[in-house]
Amino acid sequence: MQPLIPEFGQLALILALVAAVLQFLVPVTGLRLRQDWLMAYARPLANAQAVFLLLSLLALTYAFVVDDFSVAYVASNSNTALPTPYKISAVWGAHEGSLLLWVTMLGGWSAAVALFSRSLPLDMVARVLAVMALVSIGFILFTLETSNPFERHLPSAPVEGADLNPLLQDFGLIVHPPTLYMGYVGLSVVFAFALAALLGGRLDAAWARWSRPWTTTAWVFLTIGIALGSWWAYYELGWGGWWFWDPVENASLMPWLVATALMHSLAVTEKRGLFKSWTVLLAIFAFSLSLLGTFLVRSGVLTSVHAFASDPERGVFILALLGLCVGGSLLLYALKAPTVASVGRYEWVSRESFLLVNNLLLVVAALAVMLGTLYPLVIDFAGLGKISVGAAWFNTMFVPLALVLALVIAYGAMSRWKADELKRLGRATLGAMVAAVLLGIATPFIVNGELNGQVMLGMGVSFWLIGATLLDVWQKARGQLRRVPKLGLSYQGMVLAHLGVAISIIGVTMVSNYSIEKAVRMAPGDSAELGNYRFEMTETGHIEGPNYVSDAARIEVYRDDKLITVMTPEKRRYNASGSIMTEAALDVTLWRDVYVSMGEPLADGAWGMRLQVKAFMRWVWLGAIFMSVGGLLAILDKRYRPARRRLAEAAA
Structure with missing residues (x-):
């Protein structure tokens, strides 16, 4: 029984x-x-x-x-x-x-x-x-x-x-889906607060203050979840790539972009009572995009390593839910939003303006990703053939927007509410701008002595964001480090998050331009050169796992004739399903990853091997850690601790 x-x-x-x-x-x-x-x-x-x-x-x-x-x-x-x-x-x-x-x-x-x-x-x-x-x-x-x-x-x-x-x-599956889902589902709280505020006619500073910690919490989980997914794909799939513009990856990126815009818009609504209708619309879109991600993963319209369902009935059900949530909330918005219009003024040069530009860039980036993700599905559904939108299209559309956004971020943090002057901002950031230009130009020459426009642009933008952010901290602390803790957890969190963006841009720039790889045939006793690294295969053998058996190779890695590590890539065969999986071997430092994966067996005991050295790979995820810690600090700010008196005063 x-x-x-x-x-x-x-x-x-x-x-x-x-x-x-x-x-x-x-x-x-x-x-x-x-x-x-x-x-x-x-x-x-x-x-x-x-x-x-x-x-x-x-x-x-x-x-x-x-x-x-x-x-x-x-x-x-x-x-x-x-x-x-x-x-x-x-x-x-x-x-x-x-x-x-x-x-x-x-x-x-x-x-x-x-x-x-x-x-x-x-x-x-x-x-x-x-x-x-x-x-x-x-x-x-x-x-x-x-x-x-x-x-x-x-x-x-x-x-x-x-x-x-x-x-x-893999360990990645244990932690990645729950963390990502916490971010997806957490946006339902923001969605609920937005609709509740519309229904109650209470789009005020108090509503924004209630919503901000929930928005930031969901954003932190989403940030960690996306980073964990990238990390898992990097080492588990055996290709050595950290982002493939896979439709399911895009499904998590879209709500993250809109949630990022929402956090900044809520700050304006709380501080100045502006952008109320726009903020509500962002809250609706953020959760709607998380539902869209659910539809893409579980409807069967996608073929992906991340996608689950293939039952059309499920797709129709989720599509109906998506239509009801999005359609109903937008109808409510259309009816109620005109009654809660914002009251207030600000100049073209002000923090409000920079945050509005920030919002627009993030939303346009999300729309670009959504267009590239959904367009092939729409074409296929309409019977017009099958097309694919590759990484080149996404990079062309997304990367320029991201770089412009990084430039705007620093000005948004340093500018004043209501009104400011370009001359003041120019004088305040002149040192950071000059240093960023010089360091951006110098970086490719320092690395390999060659001109590289992509590296100059990416590193220049990163150095600008780092320099301007640290300069803003220095100015707000009046040149005294002991005053930095007094600036508040919310401000410190913002600083860490902005530094995290710069760190990730450095990682993406360096790994995209200075990574090297080679596919070689290797048997025991063979060696291969890659840059200033030498890889020697000393032996092959078998490993018995709890539910698999592996063919494995022992690879000694030398740099400048000095042994730095011994690596053991595997080719696993799982007993129950007979599936063959590649388990890459990695040796990592803050500055580079050495990545070795086994391909197919060849004649005479040889194997096809993929050797890679990836520059600054860890920085891609280190930036996400900085962003997440920054979000956590913002959540812990005393302004968002339960305090009936403060909320009552804000509501009044």
Whole structure:
């Protein structure tokens, strides 16, 4: 007799749906009747929904851990030889489980709003949680109707199960999807706050202040999730690339770009009461793009290493959800936005203007990525043939916008509210500009003595952003380092985030222009030169893993005739599925990565080998770390700590 834990998980999922329906109906009824006691039920119902969803996810996890192959989803994505950590991560390794994780996180965000909103007006909390409940209802129904992870594999269950996709049997899968989903789903909070503010006619400084920490939190998770995905693809896929402009990668980049614009727009709304309608529109678009990403990954319209579903019914369901969310919110915006217009003035040269330009550049960049991602799908759907939009198009459209944005960022941070002067900004940044130009020109000559326009431009923009940012800190601290901690966590977070952008640009510029690689045939005793590195294959052999066997090579790497590392790339064959996977070997420092991967076996015991030396590769992700830490510091700023008195004063 099979244990009833999966049935318990199914029941918990149904009860979560009931709780979500009540979470919508009860507070909405309270709002219509102006009954506080009914509105107050929004919090406990949100907590109940979160608990039931968590129990459902734990039930599915238990089924994986104990190898309950009577559950079809478990049988399709696990086997008895799979290591336990990967059995746990296999819960979200395919469509049904990843969707359950998605809705569980949505419930968790609702519970977080219920917990950390004690200082908000009750009617605002009721509206926010009611909107989030509607989103939950849609996705829980989607899970139950088209993507139920608890369906039994009866009457006879397989003995061993199938296998988890070998690409996903990696630490990166354990941390990347949950982190990315936290960012995706976190944007639902911002979306809910925006709609609640529209419904209540409360687009004021207090609303912006309530929304900012939630927006920043979701943005931090999204930033970390994207960086983890890039890192995972870099070392796991065996190609040595860190960004492929894959449609599913683009699906996470688009909401990140709009969420970045939203954070800056909220700052203007909070500080000056401006951009109210635009800020709400950004909040709607940010969450809509996260739903678009969900549609792309789970509808079957894409073929990607990241994509899961291929069932048209699921695609239609998600498309309907996307249409309802986007269409309904835009209709509400059209009806309500004119009644909450911003009141205030600012000059063409002011912080408001620079932040508006920042917003426009980010949104145009997101639109460019969306056009390149969706255009081939639209052409294919219309029966006009199949086309592909490659990296060259995305780089041509995106990179210039990103460089102009980096130039604008520094001026936005240094300029004054309401009005400023170009002469003052020019004098204040002259030193940073001169240093950036000189260092940008010098960099390619220092590296290899050759002129390189791309390097001069990328490094010049990076040095400009670093120099102008540090100069702004110095000026605001009045030339005293001991005053820097007094500038506030929000400002310090902004500084770190802007430095992170510059660091990532340095990484992208250097790795794109100074990485070298070579494909060679190597057998034991052979050596190959790459730059000033020498690679010697000393032996080959076999490695027995917990659920795979590997052909492996021992590679000694010398630099200037000095041994610096010994590397062991592998070619794995997984026992259950027979899949062949490349496991690259890496030796990393802050300044370069040495990357070795095995290709196909050749005659006489030789192998095709791919040798790479990648300059400044770590800096791409180091910049993301700086940005994420900056976001965390901003969240911890005392302005966003629960304080009923401060919020009441702001609302007044």
